[in-house]
Structure formats: structure tokens, C-alpha cells
Amino acid sequence: MTEGAIYSIINLSYSYIPGTMALQNLSFDVDAGTALCLLGPNGAGKSTLLQVLAGLRPEYLGSIYFMGEEIRDILKSREKTYDFRKKVQILFQDPDIQLFSITVEKDIAYGLEHLSNDRETINKAINEVLKELGIEELRNRHPYTLSGGEKRIASLATVLALRPEVLLLDEPTSELDLKFKEKVLRILKSLKEKGKTLIIATHDLRILKSLCSKVALLNRTIKALGAPREVLSNKELLISNDLEPYDLRECSLSSKQ
Amino acid sequence: MRATDKTVNELSKFVMDSLTPESNEGLLKSLTPESLIISSFALTIASVVAESIYALIFLAATSLLIAVSLGINLRRFLIRAYGFVPAFTALIALPAAFSFITPGRPLLALPISSWGIYVTYEGVKAAATLVLRVTASVSYLTLLTLKYGLSNLAEGLRKLNVPNEFINVLHFMLRYTLTLSKCLMDMIMAREARKLGDEGMIDYWRSWGEGLGAVQLKALKISEDIYMALKARGYGLGIDSGGARLKINSSLMLLTASVIAGAVVTSWVIH
Numbered sequence: 001m002t003e004g005a006i007y008s009i010i011n012l013s014y015s016y017i018p019g020t021m022a023l024q025n026l027s028f029d030v031d032a033g034t035a036l037c038l039l040g041p042n043g044a045g046k047s048t049l050l051q052v053l054a055g056l057r058p059e060y061l062g063s064i065y066f067m068g069e070e071i072r073d074i075l076k077s078r079e080k081t082y083d084f085r086k087k088v089q090i091l092f093q094d095p096d097i098q099l100f101s102i103t104v105e106k107d108i109a110y111g112l113e114h115l116s117n118d119r120e121t122i123n124k125a126i127n128e129v130l131k132e133l134g135i136e137e138l139r140n141r142h143p144y145t146l147s148g149g150e151k152r153i154a155s156l157a158t159v160l161a162l163r164p165e166v167l168l169l170d171e172p173t174s175e176l177d178l179k180f181k182e183k184v185l186r187i188l189k190s191l192k193e194k195g196k197t198l199i200i201a202t203h204d205l206r207i208l209k210s211l212c213s214k215v216a217l218l219n220r221t222i223k224a225l226g227a228p229r230e231v232l233s234n235k236e237l238l239i240s241n242d243l244e245p246y247d248l249r250e251c252s253l254s255s256k257q
Numbered sequence: 258m259r260a261t262d263k264t265v266n267e268l269s270k271f272v273m274d275s276l277t278p279e280s281n282e283g284l285l286k287s288l289t290p291e292s293l294i295i296s297s298f299a300l301t302i303a304s305v306v307a308e309s310i311y312a313l314i315f316l317a318a319t320s321l322l323i324a325v326s327l328g329i330n331l332r333r334f335l336i337r338a339y340g341f342v343p344a345f346t347a348l349i350a351l352p353a354a355f356s357f358i359t360p361g362r363p364l365l366a367l368p369i370s371s372w373g374i375y376v377t378y379e380g381v382k383a384a385a386t387l388v389l390r391v392t393a394s395v396s397y398l399t400l401l402t403l404k405y406g407l408s409n410l411a412e413g414l415r416k417l418n419v420p421n422e423f424i425n426v427l428h429f430m431l432r433y434t435l436t437l438s439k440c441l442m443d444m445i446m447a448r449e450a451r452k453l454g455d456e457g458m459i460d461y462w463r464s465w466g467e468g469l470g471a472v473q474l475k476a477l478k479i480s481e482d483i484y485m486a487l488k489a490r491g492y493g494l495g496i497d498s499g500g501a502r503l504k505i506n507s508s509l510m511l512l513t514a515s516v517i518a519g520a521v522v523t524s525w526v527i528h
């Protein structure tokens with residue numbers, strides 16, 4: 001465990017079905033304020049890792065320390081769990097799971113109502129996040145009736161509204177058009193500048209190139225962990241893990257914005 | 258679509274619709290789920306214990322009034338509360354109207370009256386009482402599900418100090434029912450889209466059997482995942498800075514008390 005690490009992961013393994021490992025012996029630290037991207041083929045365990053880090057799958061093997069305290073110990077105490085949930089929020093890959101209320105507004109309010117009882121503060125936070133994402137018109141819509149991209153951006157709103165310190169984001173930009181992609185990227189960048197910790201599972205080259213400070217190539221185990229340039233330029237490594245090699249020059253224009 | 262598909266589809270739609278609340282606000286704005294839980298619980302109890310048929314009519318009719326003031330779509334409410342369940346109860350209560358179950362004064366002669374079977378006044382009254390009782394109780398519970406989402410209701414119950422284990426099980430069961438309905442509808446649509454030509458009866462039932470098993474597993478998985486998403490945003494912690502404070506809406510309590518008083522008075526006066 002190193003000082004300043006927000007997460008210290010030691011020998012982490014996770015298995016859904018006895019005999020098969022979704023995650024196997026991961027050990028690494030995540031420093032506060034880092035934007036770590038998880039890259040990996042389908043079924044590599046990215047979503048699993050994010051859910052484990054969110055304290056939602058406590059039956060893992062090994063240890064995970066969050067700000068010096070083992071997650072399983074945190075979950076034993078209500079007060080500590082409450083603080084943990086306040087600090088750490090997760091965006092699920094499937095918006096149909098993230099959105100469970102009658103309207104987008106109520107879905108955004110759901111988490112906020114656990115943090116505050118002041119209706120005004122809650123309404124203000126809802127207005128702010130809807131405006132920030134430019135989705136005011138989705139406010140009273142039923143989540144079941146939204147398009148794929150609209151669902152994604154509404155899901156993101158439920159997470160951003162809580163202003164967490166650590167954001168665990170599972171494919172935050174998939175299904176989004178260019179306008180929304182750039183908007184989300186801009187928001188994530190400003191969060192990073194504010195010192196928030198981001199852990200993002202993504203294949204989005206824009207995020208990988210212009211946001212991430214570190215990339216972890218995950219394929220059940222950590223295959224590589226380092227600066228984006230270092231990992232992404234290793235073509236053989238990418239190909240051997242069923243990933244498309246990226247052309248790092250491409251997209252450099254948009255990353256200047 | 259085959260008849261079975263259609264029936265299952267309609268039933269699923271009905272269940273989903275009954276468990277999905279509306280978002281519009283009525284006269285009783287700023288109403289908290291816990292207030293409505295108390296109120297509908299009190300009125301349901303009143304409907305269960307009321308003896309007089311007039312009091313039951315009064316209670317059933319008042320639920321309409323409350324539904325309107327809560328901003329619930331009247332048509333939807335009528336179908337949910339006054340449709341399927343009362344019709345089903347009526348079917349079950351029907352034999353009670355006949356002299357062989359409830360003997361009494363003849364009300365209606367039948368072609369088989371010569372055998373001593375006829376509709377009795379007491380019998381009709383007994384059947385009507387049962388149907389009205391069920392209608393009134395169901396309608397107050399319908400108010401709850403049409404007004405609030407499952408997670409809001411769960412939080413409301415929690416504030417009323419109902420044990421967590423009980424709430425979690427109830428919440429999970431309702432969530433599962435809702436998800437199962439949606440998955441069933443999705444399956445019927447997906448099968449319809451992939452079906453080439455007409456399948457034989459045996460194939461049809463075999464694929465239904467397999468499909469049903471798969472759908473149940475899928476619904477279970479989705480419900481579990483949603484439960485995880487709820488937890489991620491603080492579900493069940495109940496130590497928030499006061500979001501968990503009990504807020505009882507006094508105008509609703511007053512309304513509830515007057516409705517119960519009204520029912521009592523009705524049963525006296527018309528007696």
C-alpha cells in the first residue's frame with residue numbers, strides 16, 4: 001500500500017461460477033486524482049472490476065483498500081458505507097439497470113435524497129446536472145421511453161448529480177453521438193482538473209488519448225499498466241488481446257480542444 | 258400472434274401497468290409516500306372490517322375521489338381497481354347468491370326453481386358485500402402503486418420503521434414481477450420477429466417451455482442487478498441527514514379520518 005493511493009488492490013480475484021475466474025490476481029494502486037482507463041476485450045472483466053471497486057460484490061478474494069480501509073470492513077458499518085457511497089459512484093454499462101424510476105428527474109433525485117433532505121438543494125442539483133448535460137427536455141420522460149443514447153446520458157446525470165470524489169464509469173460514451181461525446185469528454189476533463197479520481201472502462205479513443213493519465217490493459221489479469229502512449233503503442237500486445245491497434249496520430253486534433 | 262402469446266402479452270402489460278406509477282401531480286402535492294401508506298393502510302383496514310354494504314359502497318366510491326385528487330389518470334385507475342380483480346371475485350362469489358349456499362327469501366326465480374334452486378336476497382347481498390369489500394381494499398392499494406414507484410414505497414415503509422428484511426423481500430418480489438412482465442413481452446416480440454413460417458403445436462409449446470425458463474432467469478438477473486444499482490445510490494442505508502425523517506401530510510390524514518368517519522356514519526344512517 002502506498003501513501004496517497006485511493007485504492008490499493010492486492011491479489012484481487014473474482015469468480016462468478018466456481019472454477020472460472022473473471023478476475024485473477026490483480027494488484028495495483030490507483031492514486032487520488034488519476035484518470036485510469038480500463039481497456040480490454042469483451043468478457044475481460046472490466047465491468048466486474050468496476051462493480052467490485054464500488055463495493056457491490058464483496059465476495060471477492062484478496063484485498064482492496066479504499067483510502068486505507070478494506071472495503072469489506074467498510075461495508076460492515078452503516079456509517080462507513082454511507083460515507084463510501086457518498087464518495088464513490090458507479091455508472092453501470094446497462095442504462096436499463098441504472099435507471100429504475102418513473103422519470104429521469106426522479107432517478108436523478110433518488111441518490112440525492114439519500115444525501116440531503118432539503119428539497120431546494122435537491123432541485124438545484126437536478127437543474128444543474130440537466131443543464132450541464134443539456135438534457136432539460138428529458139426531465140419528465142419515462143426512462144423506458146428514451147433512445148439508447150438518451151438513456152446513457154440520463155444515466156450519467158444520476159451519477160454526476162451526486163458530485164462524487166471517485167467515479168467508476170462503465171462505457172460512458174458508447175452509443176453517444178459526436179455532440180454528446182464531446183460534451184461528456186469536456187465534463188470528465190473538468191472533473192479531472194478538479195482532482196476527482198476517474199476509473200473508466202472504455203474503447204473510446206478520445207477518452208484514451210486526451211483524458212487518461214494511465215491505461216490498464218485488462219484481460220482477466222493486468223496485461224499492462226502505464227502511460228497511455230506506452231500501452232497503446234504496443235501493437236502486438238493489443239492484437240494478442242483481441243484489441244484493435246490504435247493509430248495514435250488520429251484524433252489528435254480533437255484532443256486539443 | 259397466437260392466443261397464448263396474446264394472453265400472456267396482455268397480462269404482462271396489465272401487471273407492468275399496475276406497478277408503474279404516473280408522474281403527474283394532483284391536488285395533494287408534496288405528499289410523502291409514508292403518508293399515503295398510512296392512509297391507504299387505514300382505509301384498507303376499514304374496508305376489510307366494514308359490515309354494512311352502504312359503508313363499503315361509500316369507501317369504494319371515495320377511493321375514486323382520492324385517486325382524482327392525487328392526479329391519477331381516472332381511466333387507468335378504474336381499469337386497475339374496478340376491473341380485473343372485482344370481476345374475478347364476482348365469479349368466485351357467484352355461487353353464494355344461490356339458495357343452496359345462502360338460503361333465504363327468493364329474489365329471482367330460475368327455470369330450475371322447481372328443484373328448489375333460486376337466487377336469494379341474502380345470497381345476492383352476501384356476494385355483493387364480498388365484491389365491494391375486495392374492490393374497496395384493492396382500490397386503496399392500487400392508489401399506492403399508481404402514485405409511487407417501488408423504490409419510493411420502500412423508502413416510505415422504512416421511515417415507518419417496518420423491518421428492513423421485510424421491505425427488501427417485498428421490494429424484490431415486486432421488482433421481479435415487474436421485470437418478469439417486461440421480459441415476457443420482450444420475449445414474445447423477439448420470437449415473433451425470428452419466427453419463420455408456422456411452427457407446429459408441439460414445437461410451439463416446447464419453445465414456450467424453454468423460453469419461460471430462460472425468461473425467469475433473465476428477470477432474476479436483472480432484478481438482482483437493479484438491486485445493486487439501488488444500493489450504489491444509498492438504498493437501505495437509512496442514516497441520511499434527514500431524508501429519512503418521517504413527514505406526515507396532515508391534510509391527507511384529515512381526509513382519511515373523515516372518510517372513515519363518513520363510512521361509519523353512512524352505515525348508521527342507512528341502517
Ligand SMILES: Nc1ncnc2c1ncn2[C@@H]1O[C@H](COP(=O)(O)OP(=O)(O)OP(=O)(O)O)[C@@H](O)[C@H]1O
Pocket residue numbers: 016017022040041042043044045046047048049093
Ligand atoms: N452474472 C454473471 N454470472 C456469470 N458470469 C458472469 C456474470 N457476469 C459476467 N460474467 C462473466 O464474467 C466475465 C467478465 O465479464 P465482464 O462483464 O466483467 O466483462 P467486460 O470486460 O465488462 O466485457 P464487455 O466489454 O463485453 O462489457 C465474462 O466471462 C462474463 O461471461
Ligand SMILES: [Mg+2]
Pocket residue numbers: 046047048093170
Ligand atoms: Mg462490461
